[in-house]
Amino acid sequence: MKQTINTENTQSQMRKGVLELCTLSVLAIGEAYPTEIIEQLKSSKMMIVEGTLYPLLTRLKNANYLTYRWEESTSGPPRKYYKLTEEGETLLSELENTWDEMAHAVNKLLKENKTK
């Protein structure tokens, strides 16, 4: 099979890599149901399609980083409100550190190469 490096694909890969961090970050502010999380992620252009979020939330929940509770909705089916657990908060701070280091390192690398 032919392998092509597709710009769009690379971009979506990059986004997917940090989606976990962003989701945890959104929930750090407080409880939220998926549509709220999605809106925030969308407004910061972190997500293109919503489908990506649901498996992520389920995985994080199954790994005990998140918990949820049900709440009735007037405009549709009942909603799951997610919030961070203690483990989730630990994970968030670890990931934030990693991101800072990586962002710094990448920016530095790009800057250096540009000036060369």
Added chain:
Amino acid sequence: MNKTLTINLAGLVFNIEENAYQLLKDYLAAIKNQFKNEEGCDEIVADIEARLAELLKAKTHAAKQVLVDADIHDAINVMGKPSDFEENTSEEKQSGSTSQNQKTYYTNKTRRVFRDGDNKVLGGVCSGIASYFDTDPLWIRLALVVLFFGFGSGLLLYIILWIIIPEAKTTAEKLEMRGDPIDINTISQTIKEEAEQLKNRVQDFGNGVKNEFTSQRSQSVGNKIGNLIYTIFHGIFKVISKIFGVLFVLFGTLFFVALLLVLFNVGKVDGLSVNEFSHAFTGSDFPMFWFKTGLAMCVGIPLCMIVYKGLKLVLGIKTSYRWLNLSTGVLWLVGLVLCLYLSMTLLSDFSEEAPLKTQIDTHFTNTDTLFVKGNNNYQKNSTDLDFYFNADRWLINNTVEPSVWWSKSRIKIITSENDSVSVFMIKTAAGKQKTEASLRAKNINYAAAQQGSVLLLDNYFSFTNTDKFRHQNVDVLIKLPKNKIIYLDNSLKHQWYDVENINGIGDAEMSGKYWKMTENGLTCLSCTKEELMNNKDSVDDDEDDEHIINIHDSDAQVHINKNGIEVNAKDAHIKISSDGIKVEEKKK
């Protein structure tokens, strides 16, 4: 107007059009497939269903209560393709499977053949087939072009396929076009699913029966048995129909190619090319082109239909076109009428036969033995064609124009009404009218002549093909007076035709012998005892045989055995034996 369905999605009720429903169903199935190895598969799917329900709920209001294709497309665009959901996969798998994911986007749906209108050169047949077999359309196109040079069968195939394969118009069809590829995995998957289904049905049936027996509703049991049998036979029928489909396509194509070979004058009949053979019958004034057109229509169309039905069976296409059946039916009839009409005109050329009888000028003495010899007037060329038609052997020299046809004459010997030998030559041929037939008969070349005590007969008669092949034949009739002795020469072997003789010797064995015309017919003079023994009538075969004849309506009885003939009647007894004839009168 469209049919709508009512569905329950995450606890909400929706009215949805059939197409849109199919789309949604396929999408959810694809998602399920995507996460099937995931731990929380059901939960993820439930979450997504809930979100879809929310999105779709926003699409409906009092004035628009039914969901249509566009709504589902919008919702899917928001949610994204299942292939985009994949998140924590390794780089390698991701890059390797992106295009794969595109193709197997909607899984769980068997792939079907459609014409790919988005990717077409002519009708999208090749691209559709290519997507069915997961190959590049280029190869299919190339194969078809190559086939085109094989008597245009590629073109025919393309047109048939264009007609029978429907175009992928709706999204659902386009997805089906790229559905599960047909390979070992999907086949085994399908078989597993079917087996599971069957198992469930059998279980249902078992449970059903239990329930039915308690509630005594036998009609429903009947229905269930019917369903079960239907399921089983439906499966078997599917497999058999595919096999038949393949056979139809194979044989249809094979015979179609054979038909084309005949029409385009390839292939030989007994060393005679089809054209030469038919030309010998038809002559140059026959509208051969129209006959071939008729033949192509009345034989080719059924063959095409067989290939068509076969392809439909193999590819599982159910659409049928009334106009196609109707127009091919009409064309077939036209072809049949054309063929029949032209065949009839040809056959009418054989309707009248004209025997042309001439006496050969001969003066044989009654005392000498008459020798009948053959004159080999045919010199065989190595290029001459040699074939049998109607049990007669024909030799044709077609290096000259018009070609010359040769065949052996037939000779018959009968008793003369007077005291002299007379020889007759009877030329026959067929034609539309007697005059035409006798003209043809006249044109046959054949000679017979007397040379002392020898009657010299040409072995072969001949005619040129300007006369066409119209059942030409030559018979020689030799009339012998009583007591005349005749010698049948070996050079005329196989030309004696139905010559009666009291020894019962067959035509083929009559040559090389002296014969005498007696009161009862020809008698062999020089036959060996064995030859005579072999050919004696069955009455004389067995010496111990006794024949008893009962005379009707009386007590009289005739005994015939090796001792002689005995007649036993009411008032007389007659005995004929080597001792003489004895007649005794019975006293009452």
